[in-house]
Amino acid sequence: MSQSCLFCDIANGKVPDTKLEVETDEYVIFKDIKPAAKFHYLAVPKLHYESLNTLTKSHERLVTRMEEGLRQLLAQQGVDMNEALFGFHLPPFITVRHLHMHAIAPRSDMGFLSKWIFRPSSRWFRSPDDARFYLYQKEE
Numbered sequence: 001m002s003q004s005c006l007f008c009d010i011a012n013g014k015v016p017d018t019k020l021e022v023e024t025d026e027y028v029i030f031k032d033i034k035p036a037a038k039f040h041y042l043a044v045p046k047l048h049y050e051s052l053n054t055l056t057k058s059h060e061r062l063v064t065r066m067e068e069g070l071r072q073l074l075a076q077q078g079v080d081m082n083e084a085l086f087g088f089h090l091p092p093f094i095t096v097r098h099l100h101m102h103a104i105a106p107r108s109d110m111g112f113l114s115k116w117i118f119r120p121s122s123r124w125f126r127s128p129d130d131a132r133f134y135l136y137q138k139e140e
Contacts, residue, residue, distance in 0.1 A: 007098035011046045022069050026062060029069055032102070036114035039079055039105045043070050049099040052088045052131055060135045063101070067128040070103035079105045085118055086128050093124035101128065 010018045011028045021041065022029035032040040043066035049055055055062075067086055074084055083106035088099070104110065104118060120127050126134070 007044045037109040041103045043101040050097050057138045066101045
């Protein structure tokens, strides 16, 4: 764990002001403090990984479980999955250097800047499918 990582602190229950919506042995889910739409959550692993770039092929299932957790949380709130966006920012376009997957909905609520910042399959924002494909191609 990084000595001064906000997301490590949140994931390990050291930030009481942050309500954990979901907690598993591997990750937590909480609301983004600067939401891009009505529903904006982050899935954050409890172990510190700086970004998608630092993961290995062995982390494909972690990406899948984080996505499934976010999907379940949005579904419980009645969100239409066709209006949901999921993904990771890539360095240097990350504000907290701890791996986190965004879930944002409804996409139609997003402003112009948010649509640009969270543009799927761009150089800086990758969908979970893109992430899994990237990891699948990595050497162990």
